[in-house]
Amino acid sequence: MLAAALGGQEPSLLPFSLLLLAFWEAGSGQVHYSVLEEAKHGTFVGRIAQDLGLELAELVPRRFRVASKERGDLLEVNLQNGILFVNSRIDREELCGRSLECSLHLEVIVDRPLQVFHVEVEVRDINDNTPVFPETQKNLFISETRALDSRFSLEGASDADTGANALLTYRLSPSEYFSLEIPTNDEHVKPLELVLRKPLDREVTSEFLLILKATDGGKPELTGTVELHITVLDVNDNAPMFDKAVHRVKLQENARNGTLVIRLNASDLDDSSNSDILYSFATGVSSNIKTFFYIDSASGEIILTGRIDFEETKLWKLQVEAVDKGSPPMFGHCTVLIEVLDMNDNAPELQVTSPTLSVPEDTSLGTVIALVSVTDRDSGANGQVTCSLSPHAPFKLVSTFKNYYSLVLDGALDRESVERYAVVVTARDGGAPALSTTASVRVEVADVNDNAPAFAQAEHTVFVRENNAPGCHIFTVSARDADAGENARVSYSLVERRVGERALSSYVSVHAESGRVHALQPLDREELELLTVQVSARDGGAPPLGSNVTLQVFVLDENDNAPALLAAGGGLGGGGGPGALSPSSLVARGLGAGQVVAKVRAVDADSGYNAWLSYELAPEAGAARSPFRVGLYTGEVSTARALDEADAARQRLLVLVRDHGEPALTATATLLLSLVDGGQAPKASSRAAAEGAAGARAALVDVNVYLIVAICAVSSLLVLTLLLYAALRCSAPPSQGACAAGKPVLVCSSAVGSWSYSQQRRQRVCSGEGPPKADLMAFSPSVPPVLSSGENGEQLDISGTVSTAIQ
Structure with missing residues (x-):
């Protein structure tokens, strides 16, 4: 592992390679590692999963991934063992230039739940760059009359490394005429001076070849050389001299073309043409400098000709030489350092992980829903950025590390109230005037089943x-x-x-x-x-x-039940069978008009108007001349006139029982009456009449009591239903269904009295077939009329009028 970390260096670097071991610290939520540049592929950097407290088994399920603003392929993580390793060549100089600090900033993101870690990997410098002089050969022309200790400026070497690896030392090849001095230790300018130690004599030695070697402080040391070709000149004894060896100028970035940078001044002690001076950039100056700057050869003015940018180059170093017109010409040198001042010319740059988000409405407070990073290329206050949210929304920005923020849920979400949010993130720097950048984030609130139908x-x-x-x-x-x-x-x-x-x-x-x-x-x-x-x-x-x-x-109710006749014993009789009397009854011929001789009883299984029954004699031959009649609503059979000898001995009566439905349904009852002389059965007739009247009254009361109770109960239920329906109709929209409107009239009638109740209501009634009807009717008959005999034998007919109201 150490050999891999050394990237192919010699074993003598083993103690130094110990610095390559990964380290981390639990400070401000960041993990630190370090690695040498130019490390080979696969070089171990650190156990990132272990250091972040993550289990190896959850790296893949939680979508462990590493993101970097710099080149994202430099480092990689092995998801099997959680080790961060070098994936491709890391060149510190390419990555960070001459900056003393060089780090790769990684964002480690895992999901379920979303977590963000910040990892900083320091790239340490190795001595992989040799010192380089501006040119490999430099020509110097020195007059033989130059005084001892005369000094000649030389351009030093540069090293792309940093720290000790860029610390240069110089050695000049041995010479009895010249020596090398470094008069200052300026951090930007390292001028070298060639000092004349022995008088020159062109006739003795006309040329010198010296080697100037620069050695850096790395291990192993690297060197660079330049050849100094010195030509000894005759006559022109004084070289031009600048008033200052180093000129420092401050120039704002984005200065306009044609801006005067500095006017140089050099003097020559000679006379005549030997003192005429021309200014120019030194021979080794790069072409890039000549693109941005122009020097007037006669006046020594340096003029800006290109757009300078602080973010690209913070310091320009110009080597200028002055040459006289002597023969041979003499040269003088100076250095112009141009420090570029930063201006707030770069707006902050915003980056949001996802511009469109979908967040469930039951997401808990404090959940991170997006990541925001911001950068500003300016420096100082111009590069200090603050972020804010607008408009007011249930979100907030939480700073996690430097210019990294998390968009966090700060309030409850309700999709039924707000389906989406358009959040604007504004980044504003500290410049004057301040520059800002905005980024829109659309947050769609995903529905959660939190409302019942x-x-x-x-x-x-x-x-x-x-x-x-x-x-x-x-x-x-x-x-x-x-x-x-x-x-x-x-x-x-x-x-x-x-x-x-x-x-x-x-x-x-x-x-x-x-x-x-x-x-x-x-x-x-x-x-x-x-x-x-x-x-x-x-x-x-x-x-x-x-x-x-x-x-x-x-x-x-529909009229779907025909009236049913009651037998004499109280049971149901046949549809056309006898009623309460036996098929054959004896009736005395001497009875007067209005005497009850029999009673037909019937019931209807329907309700209301459909159960209201009426009785009548069937319109058959001879019915109009019959000495008997039937009560319309009581079913009592009584004499219509006094019976006489002319009446047939056997009377057959066909009673038709009809309800009031639409269409009406009927039933028939057949009564056989035998007329006998009053002497043959006076007692029977009297007793039959009395018993018939009493029995008729008792039977009529019993039947009608049940019918009244049933019909009144149904009518009460219907009235209660209508009242309830009216209350619901007032508080709610009309119910649906195949229904029609109507104004029902409630009617209750009987032979002894009548009452009606009308209620203007709109009922919606569903009928199986045909158009809807509006004739709701509840009927409850009263106690039927009772026929009684007074003390004088006269018949009392207790009856009432019948009233109906049908719409």
């Missing part, structure tokens, strides 16, 4: 006529779910229960999607007057939510 009201009243067609639509339930998508898809079902001996599902069904309620079979009011149906609405969420609604289905 809701009905408009908890209970509905539905009216359905009996004998409806199978499959008749009787009502439609509807529930609304405030959620979206599958969470709002409502399905309906029947809440099963027992109705008597049968299941509720055998009576009605509910369509799962539309909510339409259908009657599966014809309903019989005589079997079932009220059917309570409970429908459940469930959404498609996981888990599903639901609610229930109750339908009170009232079965309205």
